[in-house]
Amino acid sequence: MVDFAPNRNYTIITATQTGAKRLRKEQEMRAKLKALREANGYTQQTLSDAIGMSRSHYSQVESGDKQPSLKLALRIKRALNYYGDDIFDNTMPPVRKR
Secondary structure, eight states: OOOOTTOHHHHHHHHHHHHHHHHHHHHHHHHHHHHHHHHTTOOHHHHHHHHTSOHHHHHHHHHTSSOOOHHHHHHHHHHTTOOOSOTTTTTSOOOOOO
């Protein structure tokens, strides 16, 4: 067990580093999503038409302003012929136990 209480600066630095790491992963995800879309010959409009959503909503997903639902994320991955697990790994909602 690690006790962070005596040194609050360490806790703040750790939180900042964690936030920076998360931001970097989100930027990588957005860049990867755009690269996959372009590599498959899609514009935002043609991809959004193919998966049955508005272009503005897709644009918000690609820019990181909105998180896709699991169903939408799977439709996007399928349309882009992408079968890896890492494209939306930091945007998927946590699984809740019943």
